Amino acid sequence: MAMRRKSRTSSTFSQAALSPEKMTVSLTGFMGCGKSSIGKLFCRISNWDFIDLDEMIEKRRGQSVKEIFAEGGEKLFREVELETLKSVLEDRDNGTGRTVLSLGGGTLTTPEAASLIGGKTVCIYLRANTETLVDNLYKYPGERPMLGDSQSDRDSLRAKIEEMMSRRAAIYEAAADWTIDIDGKSYPAIAGEMDTVIWLSEKGKAKD
């Protein structure tokens, strides 16, 4: 099944996540699954606002993600990431309109962040298999400190992804209201599936 909904009914979505005039959809998934590109595409098609958490972190801090890792490692990055997430969600609480928030691949590893996302957004997990992630991360290497040197060859990259996913898969699954399997699909097709699950969330329906 391409789309799967966790057993949460529409009545359990908080008002901050879901109301006729306001909605915040978060995108989660491993690095390289296309969260930002797919989120931007969806927003362009649907005329929603788009927020990329990594970009907000960089603006807030005046440093790139790579520079933050260089200064204080993952610990500092997660602190800044959580502060930035809180501020983005507070703005959403006080704002209106419809927004997609693209998270970093590791945002939900901070329990407080996972709990905020669970309470305040409709969370969609873009689930990719290891080969899709290897392909994307190998073809389009980004500045991803969490991957270290593993992006230099496919075997090291595969091993690194498998090792990280063995810890993260359950975290993504637990947070997700919806899961979209993205392997072999085009970005427009995935954006179309996002549209469907968002519509179903609003209607309080589950897809069988």
Ligand code: S3P
């Ligand atoms: C990270 C993912 C990155 C970025 C940071 C840490 C992770 O975002 O937040 O490098 O721990 O998975 P993307 O998933 O957008 O690459």
